[in-house]
Amino acid sequence: MVKPVQSTKAGTPHLRRSVGFYGLMFVSLGSIIGSGWLLGALKAAKVAGPASLLSWVLTAVIMATLALVHAELGAAYPMAGGTARFPALAYGVLGGFAGGWVAWLQAVALAPVEVEASLQYLDNITWVKQHLNLLHTGGETLTASGFAWASLLMLVFTVINLVGVKLLSESNSATVIWKVAVPVLTVVVLLSLRFHPGNFTAGGGFAPSGAHGVFAALPVGVVFALQGFEQAVQLGGESRNPQKDISRAIITAMVIGTIVYLLLEIAFIGSLDPASIAKNWDNPITQGSFGPYATLATLAGAGWLAYILYADAFVSPAGTGLLYLGTSSRLSYAMGKERVLPKQLGKLSVRGVPVWAILLSFVVGEIMFLPFPSWQDLVEVITSATALMYAFAPVSMIALRKRDPERTRPYRAPAGHVLAPAGFVAANLIIYWTGFEITWKIMIAIVVGFVLFLIARATTKPADRLPVDWKAVTWVPVWLGGMVLIAWLGRYGDGGELKALPEWWDLVVVIVFSLVVFYWAVALAVSTDKVRAAIERETEELVAHG
Template sequence: MFLSLGSIIGSGWLLGALTTAVSAGPASMVSWVLASVMLVVLALAHAELGATYPIAGGTARFPFFAFGPLVGFTAGWMSWLRSVLIAPIEVEATLSYLDRIGWVHDQVDMLRPNGTLTTVGLVIASVFMLLFTFINVLGVRLLAATNSLSTVVKTAVPLLTVIVLMSLSFHGSNFTAGGGFAPHGAHGVFAALPAGVVFALLGFEQAIQLAGEARDPQRDISRAVIVAMAIGTVLYLLLQAAFLAALDPAALTHGWDNPAGEGNFGPYATIATAIGAGWLATILYVDAVISPAGTGLVYMAGAARLSYAMGRERVLPRSLARVGPRSGVPVVSVLLAFVVGELAFLPFPSWQALVGLVTSAAAIMYAFAPVALHALRLRDGDRPRPYRLPAWAVLAPMGFVFANLIFYWSGYEAGWKLALAILLGFVVLAVNRRAVPPAERALLGWRQAAWIWPWLGGLVVIGHFGRYGGTRALPEWWDLVIVIVFSLAVHYGAVRLAMPPEVVGAAVRREEEGEAVPQSTAADEGQS
């Protein structure tokens, strides 16, 4: 539970309230409720899959069981890309907050005015990444202990912040100030989701990624995901309400473009200082190191388990699946996460620059879970399920629709960039496949993957003509209808293309028996 909750409470709570308020004003509360409902459905789908198939790197493996290696790789690549970028994002958030401390800024210049890292900032960021790597390589016990301690601290500090702000500065008029409750209408509510709301609530799946190292995963995984999501949802709703109510009403007379100070990356600390609670600001600055760093630590672990899972499937180099003889940790995968994280500091130099791309990648990653659950319920329905998604036949397609809506709201620019990242992934797959001896190559499952291309391509096309960074050719509200209808058509088409029950059962048995390379069978030949 701490692994999932520690991932949910990161830089999102420190930086998200301000960006969402700028997008939606007081209606940002609606954005949090909407995102919570959508992500709870997706979390419950993951909870059933994680408890039923408790394996490392689960978000890459569930689609593999249902649709074969090609779909499994696509899901795994999106999951890995998103996870491997979180650690540098959280380090960026830590440095952004530290740079606002006067004496720190006077001694060490880490950030330029535009938010990019200076040379010194890059060195400090690399030290954080090395620390994450060191803890991960030493084993899951140290990881769990370190994360548990940080999670306790970074859950207590937001609760303290809510109590202090609501006690010392509560202006109910703020909820209708600056143009009314929804100054930017429904568009603002939806635009706030990728601006920080969805990003803040991401992370519930981390317990699933490390399920292979849990003592009793079938009992605990679903509980961990559900409890972590519940705590995170309530906490973020309280934080947004406290932030809105504590703002100086005079700052809102001209709207919500600059409610807490231009360029300020520490809105809660700024408000705490203004209302005479400087001691709280000091605590927040300390937590600004603990919260993002703890989240980055866990995401590096999750990224390593995802590349480990794809190494086992032989869609990435087999060396990624090697584990330390004593720690049981995929060391090569951890080192790969460090290297890619370091590279991410160069082309994506600021916190906000990465959030949109990561939110889009998360939406695609999460979309695979409900469609895989639907297919596995039909193809592998007799397997014991410690947790069952209620009304799964309704909530599974609904979850797929929710994930696609989040992708659409993330904007066209993030969408087409992500499409290029997927194409890069297929190049990596092709290069790796050539290095695998022909006798050891599993059939990719082209037929089962036939829905991937129209789905991803269709989302990018809709985004191009859509109202979030596109040409705005689609009428308001009708754009959402198009996304919903398109998503349902893809979902049910994908379920029909899933592998037959005997092939699904064989894939799960191979995992249970510890086989790294799935062998071709007559059933495979007939379906690929």
């Protein structure tokens, strides 16, 4: 029997609050453990050598800081597509669109990227390569056959999301158990059968590329691997007990994900052939580089594990792709509801599902399969977009503490007035480490989004338009333009950087600039009355606080 759709008005569809703690935790953990675990260790080791372990620790600290901020916001304001809605409460409709647009760019790209990763892994299997012909020569772009299989996967994701969030969380929960078990099994097998302690000082010592290598490793796969904790926030409007469960789900998923990834990096480095890294870390594994753990398992005499890993190379990315198709649809739903994208996207079916938003994510995902850059290049683009998305949360948290102080906060981030600016700085450092070549492309995409925002307003009835507080968002273009300029003058990336800023002083410039923008942004937040008016518009979705 189908439960009636929850609503505050008779006959009005409303998001179903049917997801509990484990569903939320598995949604976040399932997003954290995707294709990143199969490639992250290799990419990080090539850039930083054994010091890549420090890259994982640094990323874990950064993500934990941002996760605690999201935990407070998600518990206090449990709404679908939360990363788009928090800045909307603090900075008005345009601030919400800016935060929501970068979040949507990140999420809508992740589903097809994960699907493509699945197919690229499977293409390493001889039978698949001979009979399915998934990839063109070089293994980067899909053939017609590969496009058909990728489209089929996206269609399956779409159907699951259309059925409803309960099926989404339940199907994900079963997948996540597998996704965690396989990496843990891999660690145990490699550490017991093939471990060379000397590898941690080989090829130029523990840190052959110094601190620069540690930082540069973050955007090539480390941040990509550990991002995803915010998925519990995105489903906040569909949580049974958001005040209690969202913060616990985020923190639990982050702890588990961090431990798994650290152990994987240790197992990867220790299992390499010492001869391959005797001189440098440019090519630590000479074959099977798109499925390195399967290669290492075979060399360790555990061929049976290689088969499991190839199966997981499909399950892990596909499971994450399923989640992100749902996430991107919740974000476009949120922006449609705010009238900053076509209002049709903000409508729900009688089952409480954002049908048009889900279909939009499917269509855009299909477009992403066209011959764009390789999986590796797209990871850096997604990393930069993710950092931009995360950066809106710390300023929103402090602004809402000041403008909405009476609201009950079931979870309150510790030392928030230190944690929030630290989180904003950390997000900007990730953007900087990604490099100028990626950063300016993301900024172009944001400009395109602003044009779409103006078109949506021009085609919306005046009575349905929310007023824009232009002053409240004046910090956004200054912040984005400043980050592009610093990246151009900086030392990270593979093209276009002037390297005019000295080592370490470049980080000081990013930190100082970030702090100035942070406190300016907090001061520019809309008034208390406007925040309360925005919250009032969301009353149907927000759970009553005691």
